[in-house]
Amino acid sequence: MKIGFDNDKYLKMQSEYIMKRIEKFGDKLYLEFGGKLLDDYHASRVLPGFEPDSKLKMLLKLADKAEVVIVIGADSIEQNKKREDLGITYDEDVVRLVEGYRSCGLYVSSVVVTKYAGQVAADIFKEKLEKKGIKVYRHYVIEGYPTNVSQIVSDEGFGKNDYIETSRPLVVVTAPGPGSGKMATCLSQLYHENKRGIKAGYAKFETFPIWNLPLKHPVNLAYEAATADLNDVNMIDPFHLEAYGVTTVNYNRDIEIFPVLNAVFEEIYGENLYKSPTDMGVNMAGNCIIDDEVCCQASKMEVIRRYYRALNKLAMGEDTENEVYKIELLLKQAKVTTDDRAVTVAAKKRAELLGVPTAAIELKDGTIITSKTSDLLGASAALLLNALKYLAGVEHDTHLIYPSAIEPIQDLKVGYLGSKNPRLHTDEVLIALAISAVDDENARLAMSKLPELRGCQVHTSVMLSEVDLGVFKKLGVDLTCEPVLKKGR
Numbered sequence: 001m002k003i004g005f006d007n008d009k010y011l012k013m014q015s016e017y018i019m020k021r022i023e024k025f026g027d028k029l030y031l032e033f034g035g036k037l038l039d040d041y042h043a044s045r046v047l048p049g050f051e052p053d054s055k056l057k058m059l060l061k062l063a064d065k066a067e068v069v070i071v072i073g074a075d076s077i078e079q080n081k082k083r084e085d086l087g088i089t090y091d092e093d094v095v096r097l098v099e100g101y102r103s104c105g106l107y108v109s110s111v112v113v114t115k116y117a118g119q120v121a122a123d124i125f126k127e128k129l130e131k132k133g134i135k136v137y138r139h140y141v142i143e144g145y146p147t148n149v150s151q152i153v154s155d156e157g158f159g160k161n162d163y164i165e166t167s168r169p170l171v172v173v174t175a176p177g178p179g180s181g182k183m184a185t186c187l188s189q190l191y192h193e194n195k196r197g198i199k200a201g202y203a204k205f206e207t208f209p210i211w212n213l214p215l216k217h218p219v220n221l222a223y224e225a226a227t228a229d230l231n232d233v234n235m236i237d238p239f240h241l242e243a244y245g246v247t248t249v250n251y252n253r254d255i256e257i258f259p260v261l262n263a264v265f266e267e268i269y270g271e272n273l274y275k276s277p278t279d280m281g282v283n284m285a286g287n288c289i290i291d292d293e294v295c296c297q298a299s300k301m302e303v304i305r306r307y308y309r310a311l312n313k314l315a316m317g318e319d320t321e322n323e324v325y326k327i328e329l330l331l332k333q334a335k336v337t338t339d340d341r342a343v344t345v346a347a348k349k350r351a352e353l354l355g356v357p358t359a360a361i362e363l364k365d366g367t368i369i370t371s372k373t374s375d376l377l378g379a380s381a382a383l384l385l386n387a388l389k390y391l392a393g394v395e396h397d398t399h400l401i402y403p404s405a406i407e408p409i410q411d412l413k414v415g416y417l418g419s420k421n422p423r424l425h426t427d428e429v430l431i432a433l434a435i436s437a438v439d440d441e442n443a444r445l446a447m448s449k450l451p452e453l454r455g456c457q458v459h460t461s462v463m464l465s466e467v468d469l470g471v472f473k474k475l476g477v478d479l480t481c482e483p484v485l486k487k488g489r
Contacts, residue, residue, distance in 0.1 A: 001364050001455060004294030005049035005285075013284040015058050018205070021282050022170060024273070025201030028193065030186040031282075033059075033174040034206030037068075038100050041085045043207050045478065046222045046299040047285065055205070059172065060105065066170040067109045068101050070094055071180045074115050074122035083177055084309060087473055091125050093176040098134060110135040110164055114181030117141045137162035139181065139188060146184075146256050149263045158191040179230045183257055187264050194268045201273075202261070204254070204280040209234045211248045211278050212286040218299035218334050220249060225306035225330050228323045240276035248278040300336045301457070301478075307331060307338065308480035312463055315483035343459040344480065346370055351461035357486060359383040361477075362457040363391070373423065376406050379460060380468045381429035387456075388433075391449035392442065400443045401432045426471040453477055462486040 022029050033055065035043060043050045051057075059066060075081075076090040083093050094111060101108050111129055113122050116138045126136045139161040144151045151157050164185075171189070173182050186202050193200040208223035220234050237250040239258055254277040261280070265272035274280050289295050307327045313320045331337060338344050346360035350370045359379040360370045369390055371382035385400055394400070409428060413419040424432065436443035454476030463481045464472075472479045 001048060002291065002294045003049040004289060004291040004298065005047040006288045006290045007049050007051050007054060010050070010285060010288040011054060011058055013287060014282070015061055017282050017284055018058070018062075018203075021203045026199040028166070028169055028171065028198060028200040030171045030173060030189055030200060030202045032182045032186050032202070032204045032206070033172050034178070034182065034204065035208065036177075037172075037174045038097060039086070040207070042222075042226055042302070043285075046219050046302050047289065047295055048298050049290075050285075055207075056104065062170060063105050063107075065168055066172055067107045067166060067168040068172045068174060069110055069112060069164060069166070069185070070097055070108065071112045071114055071173060071175040071182050071185050072125075073180045074113050074117065074119045076176075076180065077113070077125050078119045078121045081177070085473075087470060090176040090180075095129075095132075097174075097176065098132075107168070108134075109166060110137060112137045112139055112162075112164060112181075112185050114139045114185060115141050135165075137164050139185060146260055149260055152260050153191060153263045153267065158188040159195075161188045161192070163192045164189055178227050178232070183254070183261075187257075187261055190264050190268060194264075199268065202265075202280065203282050204277075205282050206254075207283060207285050209249045209251055210286040211237075211250060211281060211283060213249065215249050216333055218296045218303070221330050221334050222299040222302040222306070223251075225303045225327050228306065228310065228326045228330075229320070231322075231326075237276050237278045240278040243275035248276075250277045254280070300334050301341055303327065303330050303334050304336060304338055304341050304344070305478060305480050308483070311483040312481055315463065315485060341457070341459065341480075342368055343457045347459040347461050348482065351482075357460070357462045359458065359460040361387050361453075363387065364452070364456060376403060376410070376423065377429060378421075378423045378425060378468070379462075380464060380472070381424050381426050383458070384426055384429060384453075385433070385446075387453065388446035388449050391452050392445040394442045394446060398442060400440070400446050401429065401436050405432055405436065425465065425467045427467055430471070450475065 037055050040052050044052045072090055072094050081090045098108050111134055113126060113136060116122055129136050142152055142157045173186050175182050190200050190202060209220040213220055215234055215236060224232060224234055233252045234249055235252055235255055237248045240246060240248045258277045262272045310320050310323045310327055314324055343360040343362045346368050347358050350358040354372050357373045357379045358370060360368055361383055362368050369386050371379050371386050373379045374382060389396055406424060409424060409432060410422040414422050433443055433447060437447045456477055458472060458477050458479045460481045462484045463486060
């Protein structure tokens with residue numbers, strides 16, 4: 001697969017730039033980490049070459065000076081909001097992140113529940129974390145936020161929030177996903193630190209939108225598609241344009257909150273060191289793109305994938321019509337349609353021809369392999385076997401798993417476990433393949449090719465079961481599905 005991003009250059013440039021920003025402030029720096037600190041798969045998809053753990057590697061260089069504060073919105077807890085890339089809820093991800101950061105050697109000092117307004121689910125979550133020995137603070141809904149600056153920067157605004165006790169000079173504020181309240185948490189802390197005579201600073205490490213790419217660059221459009229459920233909009237930064245006469249890109253929430261940040265800094269320093277939201281950032285990603293065309297193409301494919309996710313949610317009864325409409329507009333701005341994704345076309349054509357559920361995968365060499373539902377296997381399970389045969393150099397007609405081995409599994413599913421669908425799911429076919437690999441060299445060779453599926457593109461003509469979705473996620477496959485509910489799911 002083609003590389004469009006220089007990850008080594010990025011780590012070097014980004015580390016140096018963050019260190020310079022830390023040196024600008026005295027007692028403490030609150031560094032808002034946007035996007036994912038762990039597992040930033042969106043960045044790795046739209047910037048081929050970007051490693052999902054790049055930001056973590058960078059932060060580990062400052063581990064002795066840094067502590068991590070994780071932020072989650074009470075509304076996300078109450079609504080069971082999910083991380084689409086991992087298939088887990090935000091509150092589950094907070095626990096995962098705490099354990100993950102600590103196992104890497106980072107000090108996680110606390111969790112903050114923002115937008116708190118007495119939500120019972122948030123209270124239960126707080127109690128759960130405290131039983132694990134994790135400090136939890138509450139930040140409240142502030143009337144008039146983010147426009148009523150005088151109310152926000154007062155004892156009735158930020159002053160009502162819990163003060164987060166920190167002990168290290170660099171406080172990294174991160175979250176499971178966007179819209180969690182990271183910036184508001186940082187600004188609240190600046191207010192409280194000032195009350196205590198501590199001179200604290202703020203900086204923002206947000207990978208997207210990339211400030212020095214054009215507003216409608218596909219990488220920035222892909223970010224809008226990823227946050228369509230939040231109604232985020234990329235915008236020209238008017239403050240930066242006025243201050244410097246230079247056009248840069250930011251997004252609406254940062255631009256809306258800038259007057260609040262400006263007021264907080266004026267109270268602390270007498271003036272604001274930042275003239276614009278863009279000034280707040282420390283993002284060097286745009287300087288590390290080495291092949292713009294590769295990143296453009298990858299980003300266009302991401303917009304298509306986000307569109308299918310929104311369509312699937314709509315088909316499942318979730319109220320995502322506005323999200324669908326917004327991404328449809330982004331598709332037009334990116335000048336692409338779903339037919340520009342090769343596997344989408346392949347799966348749909350085969351389904352129209354055969355009249356049964358089908359699937360297609362594009363391997364890293366550009367080869368497209370298809371499959372269909374049969375009496376023994378679902379289309380997704382068959383697709384895995386077909387792809388592994390190709391990668392292992394095994395003839396297509398060769399059985400990796402004999403029908404005599406599949407039939408007892410079907411009997412178990414239908415006769416004893418009450419399943420109405422006798423066909424094997426992807427997890428079941430992989431278990432059967434693993435058993436066959438004990439005695440069969442072809443099956444053993446095919447099993448060894450599973451890691452080569454990571455990053456491959458897959459499309460299915462129907463929506464998949466949770467089991468199949470989970471297997472594809474674990475394999476690292478970029479999956480989309482037609483918004484068609486399969487009978488007998």
